[in-house]
Each structure stands twice: as structure tokens, then as C-alpha cells.
Amino acid sequence: MKRILHGILVAVFAVAFTLSLGAFRAAAQDTVRVATADTLGAEDLVLLIAFEKAKARGLKIEVTPFKSDDVVFQAIVNGQMDIGVGDAYKMIQTLKAPIRHFYQLRRLAYFPVVNKEYYKTWKDLDGEDIAVHSRGSGTEALARLMESMHGIKFKRMTYVPGSEVRAISMRRGNIKATYLDLTRTRLLTTEDPERFGVLPAGNQSASDEILYATTDFLKESEDAIDIIVEEVMRAARRMNADPTSMAAERERLDLLAELPKEINEEITLYHQQAAMAGLFPPNGGGKGAASADFEFLTSSGRLEGDAKSLDVGEFWELGPLNKALAKMGYVNVEYSISAR
Numbered sequence: 001m002k003r004i005l006h007g008i009l010v011a012v013f014a015v016a017f018t019l020s021l022g023a024f025r026a027a028a029q030d031t032v033r034v035a036t037a038d039t040l041g042a043e044d045l046v047l048l049i050a051f052e053k054a055k056a057r058g059l060k061i062e063v064t065p066f067k068s069d070d071v072v073f074q075a076i077v078n079g080q081m082d083i084g085v086g087d088a089y090k091m092i093q094t095l096k097a098p099i100r101h102f103y104q105l106r107r108l109a110y111f112p113v114v115n116k117e118y119y120k121t122w123k124d125l126d127g128e129d130i131a132v133h134s135r136g137s138g139t140e141a142l143a144r145l146m147e148s149m150h151g152i153k154f155k156r157m158t159y160v161p162g163s164e165v166r167a168i169s170m171r172r173g174n175i176k177a178t179y180l181d182l183t184r185t186r187l188l189t190t191e192d193p194e195r196f197g198v199l200p201a202g203n204q205s206a207s208d209e210i211l212y213a214t215t216d217f218l219k220e221s222e223d224a225i226d227i228i229v230e231e232v233m234r235a236a237r238r239m240n241a242d243p244t245s246m247a248a249e250r251e252r253l254d255l256l257a258e259l260p261k262e263i264n265e266e267i268t269l270y271h272q273q274a275a276m277a278g279l280f281p282p283n284g285g286g287k288g289a290a291s292a293d294f295e296f297l298t299s300s301g302r303l304e305g306d307a308k309s310l311d312v313g314e315f316w317e318l319g320p321l322n323k324a325l326a327k328m329g330y331v332n333v334e335y336s337i338s339a340r
Helices: 002-028 042-056 069-077 089-095 138-150 163-172 182-191 215-220 222-241 245-253 261-277 287-299 319-328
Strands: 032-036 061-065 083-086 099-107 110-115 129-132 156-159 177-181 196-198 202-204 207-214 337-339
Touching: 032 069, 042 061, 042 099, 042 222, 042 245, 042 261, 069 083, 069 099, 069 207, 089 099, 089 287, 099 215, 099 222, 099 319, 110 138, 110 163, 110 182, 129 138, 138 156, 138 177, 138 287, 163 177, 163 182, 177 182, 182 196, 182 261, 207 215, 207 222, 207 287, 215 222, 222 245, 222 261, 222 319, 245 261
Parallel strands: 032 061, 032 083, 129 156, 129 177
Antiparallel strands: 083 207, 099 207, 110 177, 110 196, 202 337
């Protein structure tokens, strides 16, 4: 039955991809359409600043938030969007999709936040509910990994997109255990440390967000991809060198204008923490990122097979990154994230 279902999915995917290819190629000549799996916030400033710099070099770029990683992937496959922000590992393996990652934007930094009135250890969560971002997300993979590491089984895993939404639900008591990003974790545990705490999270070195596209788009829009990779790398390096620059650039470029100016202090604090934790790698990932992702995704059950036997070339197109590194040089810094 699984083989039959897999065959049907592959056939449907092939038909959808073929039908959308003409529209996809036409659109690719005009505007680069970028799909994200969440509303835009302070953690997206590196990418948004990079896009503004790319626009100054002649590119037209539009960013559209979608409600989940699955929807982003479908939009890329169907030719409705050109570049996805997230990751496509599982779908590449399951559907043999002609999709490749080409730049690691951000590494995982999500922490298991709990209401301490109910839970104080991982064992307390055995048979209990936990909320994560979406099906197939990094937060789901982290939760599955914790099940395996601590010998527990969650009663139910609910999907609540957006760290901000989950943090509000924690405050209201609707959620009692979840994964939150660095900013919301700090906010909850600072404003009410008696109520909210963080469970041991272990080491996190896998990807949170990677840029990916179809193999056709990567070939047909080579110049645009090269510009985007260079500018994202340049923005990430600038942020790591001077985290305070992100808030200043936000004001200068009028980015995230719907957010109050008072949030600049939080933006700066987030990027200072991000720089210390190495959330935005200065070299764009590549083989090292793929290896870390293989280890994480196979151990959490999102990818099948032995991590060491998986082929980087089946999941990544390294050409654009290698060209950027040859032009801009390699920054010799290694990071790992640990929250305890």
C-alpha cells in the first residue's frame, strides 16, 4: 500500500511540475518570488536587508509569507514561487523532487519552554501534549528527538505556526509546553521566571532555514541566484561583526515598518544573542550544514537511511555557494548552540 501511495504521489508531483513549468519560466524572467513559512519579524532582517541590496543591483524580489513549510514547498513545486525559505529534505527524499538547497540562512535555535506549574522535567511530559510550529518543521523534529532521547511519548503534538502565537498561548495558559525561538524564550522566562522555564535542549547544529529552489530555476536564473547568495552572505557577516547594525539598517531601509520603533532595542538584543550563538553562519552552510542536517533528521525520523550514506548532491546545489566563497573568501569560525 505504501508503495502504491508513493507511486501516486510521484505521478501527481510530475504532472503538477510539468503543467506549471511554462508559467514558472515566464515568471522567472521578471520577479524573483520568495516564499516564507511564517510572518516576517526581527529574525528575518538579515534576509530582508540582503534582498534590498540585491534590488539595488537590479533584481526584482517579492517576499510572500505562507502558513506552513508544506505550503511553501507546494508553491515552489507548482511554480507559483521561485525560492523557498525553510527546508525541503523530506520532500526531496520522498518525492525525488527536482529541488535543491543552496544557502543555509539560519541554524536551529528553538528551546523547549514549559509551564513549571505542570512540568519540570522531560519525564513529566510523557503522555502529555506539546505544541510545535508545523508538520515537518524543525520544532517537530526537535520534539521527536527528545522523545527518543528521554524515552517518552507525547500524547499529542499540536501544530501552532509562529513563535509569537505560541508564546501568547503560553501566557494565556492554552499551551503548557512548546518550542519557542530565542527572543520569545527570553521574554517569557524573564517576565515570569516562576511560571516559565526551559528544559535541557542539548546541542543544536542543524538548519532552521535554508534557501531552496527547483533545479531548473537554479540553472535558468544563475545570475540572480549568485547575487542573492552574495548579498545574504554579506548581510550575515555584517550582522555577526556588528549586531547593532540590523536595527539601524531597518530604519534606513524602512523595513518591517509595521513594527514600532521601540522594538529596536529588542531587535539589537536578538541579533547580539544570534551573533554569539552563531545563528547566521557566515559561510552559507554547504557540505558541513548538510552533514549536520543528515545526522539530525535521521535521528529524529524525518529522513530515512544512514546519515553517513546520504548524498549531499541529492539535496544541495553547491555551485552558487562555492562561487560566492571563491569571490568573498571563507570566514574561519565554528559555532554550536547549546541551551540548558
